Structure formats: C-alpha cells, structure tokens
C-alpha cells in the first residue's frame with residue numbers, strides 16, 4: 001500500500017520496524033534513517049527475508065534541510081519519528097515543507113530545559129491543516145494506547161468520565177544494579193522532574209516522587225508506584241469532556257530509587273554543562289554513555305509489564321468504575337522481535353498509528369492526539385499485532 005520513512009534506529013524503532021515488516025501489505029517499502037547508519041544496515045540485514053523493501057540512510061534529524069532532502073528523494077507517504085523528543089520540531093518542519101504526514105511517540109522537549117508539553121507541536125495545527133497533511137502525536141503506549149483506552153472507555157462504557165488514573169507497572173528484572181528501559185537521558189529527565197496532576201481545571205505540582213501508592217498488578221504482584229508528570233495528562237484534559245482529575249503513576253523498585261537519588265546527589269543527572277578536561281560536557285549525557293544501552297536489555301530481562309487506565313464516571317445515571325490494561329512479557333517480546341517489553345509496548349502502537357494514517361482509517365488534516373479518533377480500529381489492531389487488552393469492571397481503586 002505505501003512507503004514510510006522511519007527516523008531513528010534505537011530500542012523503540014527496532015520493534016516498530018520488525019512490526020512494519022510483519023505487515024508488508026501496508027508497509028511495502030520503508031526507509032530506516034538514523035544518526036548511526038551501521039545500526040540501520042544491521043537491522044536491514046536481520047530483516048532480509050521480509051517482503052517489505054528496506055532502504056537505509058544516514059541522517060541528522062536536527063537538521064531540517066537534511067530531512068527535507070531525504071523526504072524529497074524517497075517520497076514517503078508518512079514520516080514516523082522514533083528518534084528523540086528533541087527532533088520533533090525539525091522533523092515536523094520538514095514534513096510541512098514537503099507536505100508529508102507525521103507520526104511520533106513523545107512530545108517535543110527542548111534540550112536545555114527538562115520540560116515537555118504539547119504547546120510547541122499543537123502550534124503547527126493550522127499550518128498542517130492548510131497543507132492537507134496530518135500529524136498524529138504520541139502513538140506509543142503511554143502516551144498512545146492510554147489515550148486510545150480513554151477514547152474507547154468514553155465511547156463504549158461511560159456517558160461521562162470524571163477521573164482517569166494511568167498506571168504503568170514494570171515487573172521486569174534485567175539483573176543490573178541500575179539501568180533504564182528506554183533512552184536513559186529522556187527517562188531520567190522525566191523521573192527527576194516535579195510531579196503534577198490535573199484536577200478541577202488546573203495543574204497541581206508536587207516534588208519529584210512525593211506521592212506514593214501501592215497497587216496489586218495482575219502478572220506482577222504488589223508494587224510501589226509514584227506520581228509523575230506525563231504528557232498525555234495534558235491532551236486528555238483537553239480532549240475528554242467533563243474530566244475532573246487525571247493522574248499518572250509509574251512503579252519503581254527501591255534499588256532504582258536509591259541509585260537515582262545517589263546519582264542526583266552527586267550531580268550526575270544534571271543537564272547543565274560542566275567543563276571536563278577542557279571540554280564542555282553534560283553530566284546526564286556522560287551518564288547515558290556509561291549505562292547499559294536499553295536496546296541491549298532484551299536477552300536478560302524477565303518478567304512482565306502491566307500498563308493501563310482506571311476510569312471512574314457515570315453511565316445511565318449510575319456511578320461506574322472500569323479498568324483497561326495490557327500485560328506484556330519481556331521474554332516473549334524478545335523471542336518475537338529481539339527487544340524487551342518497554343520497547344515492544346511502544347513500537348507496536350507506533351506501527352499501528354502509522355498504518356491507520358497510511359490507510360486513511362484515521363485521517364484529518366491538522367495536528368491531533370490519538371484520543372481524537374475512533375478508538376475501535378486501533379483497539380482491534382492491538383489485539384491483532386501483539387498487545388491484547390483486558391478489562392475489569394470492578395477494579396481496585398487508588399485514593
């Protein structure tokens with residue numbers, strides 16, 4: 001059916017690319033373009049038996065003109081951005097210049113401030129609309145599937161949703177004292193930032209990890225989890241009418257938190273440049289260089305993830321609670337595509353969002369988050385492509 005240009009070749013991209021190749025009737029041809037071309041070529045080699053035609057290219061996606069040139073040469077139907085949040089705007093600019101639709105999994109973040117919000121990308125809405133192209137923002141798991149779950153709950157289970165609690169649990173064990181399961185720089189920026197949640201029309205900000213709860217997750221067991229700021233809170237607050245509160249919790253083990261606190265205390269998580277042997281370096285980028293590459297955790301990670309949403313609201317004038325979630329097994333993901341479940345749970349929805357845009361099931365010119373579309377085709381595709389969902393009509397609630 002079409003051609004996709006996929007930018008980035010890290011943990012998430014490797015899963016999305018495997019999935020595109022399993023879905024070759026939609027993805028007839030893909031171009032993998034990333035900073036390190038050897039990684040793209042190695043992946044192409046692994047997938048040489050696929051029916052999808054694969055090309056590769058070296059690309060610095062910070063440079064809009066380079067992205068424009070590659071799009072003009074390859075002429076894709078869509079660009080799937082699986083590089084880092086820093087590249088979102090330069091790639092969106094290239095998409096505008098070439099009138100090409102765009103998909104990503106994480107919202108823009110300026111390098112120099114650990115701050116992520118949709119305002120920068122939503123500001124492209126009118127220009128994308130005028131150009132007749134679409135941007136689908138946040139088509140990973142969280143954000144991504146959590147937004148689709150919210151749209152599905154609203155369509156099929158509620159007249160009005162009042163609260164959403166998003167719970168992201170990782171019961172995986174990789175055997176290292178400390179490692180992050182996606183890009184360490186982005187992950188540590190996220191978890192060391194202040195927490196926040198949405199309540200009654202405004203943001204409530206907290207100290208990092210200040211709100212702790214415990215929850216029993218099917219497939220994992222009882223886990224401590226902490227309230228974080230997360231980007232889908234911002235879009236769901238805008239797109240779910242009548243919503244009163246949205247919170248996001250992620251599980252962390254004590255060992256992870258102790259290491260993180262120590263690294264913070266000695267300044268290793270700072271993003272302020274320092275002089276080291278006459279050269280400016282950013283401590284967090286140096287830390288990334290010495291930590292295990294998340295893409296290498298696949299063979300050694302055992303256990304499961306359990307990610308989903310608890311909804312409370314009204315149906316037929318009755319109060320109602322409902323939970324939607326997915327359980328994903330690290331080793332099963334590894335056996336299928338050679339990656340652990342965090343990359344898997346992000347890469348599969350990235351492929352699905354791109355597929356729905358390419359086959360025009362989800363298409364309207366402008367810039368949109370996933371919950372702005374009919375959730376049913378996405379929910380069907382989750383079951384088909386490896387992330388089956390489950391529901392619970394009397395879930396445990398969180399105070």
Ligand SMILES: NC(=O)c1ccc[n+]([C@@H]2O[C@H](COP(=O)([O-])OP(=O)(O)OC[C@H]3O[C@@H](n4cnc5c(N)ncnc54)[C@H](OP(=O)(O)O)[C@@H]3O)[C@@H](O)[C@H]2O)c1
Pocket residue numbers: 007008009010011012013033034035036039059060061062082083084085087105106138139140141142143144181182183186294295342345346
């Ligand atoms: N929504 C969700 O549920 C969710 C969950 C996890 C992650 N994510 C997002 O997914 C994205 C990818 O994460 P990941 O764990 O796969 O990260 P990763 O393993 O670090 O991969 C990032 C890839 O982008 C490439 N890259 C970086 N800068 C580039 C540039 N200027 N030009 C071209 N390529 C560049 C890197 O190249 P090198 O190989 O040379 O380093 C690498 O291949 C991130 O934006 C992350 O925030 C979303």
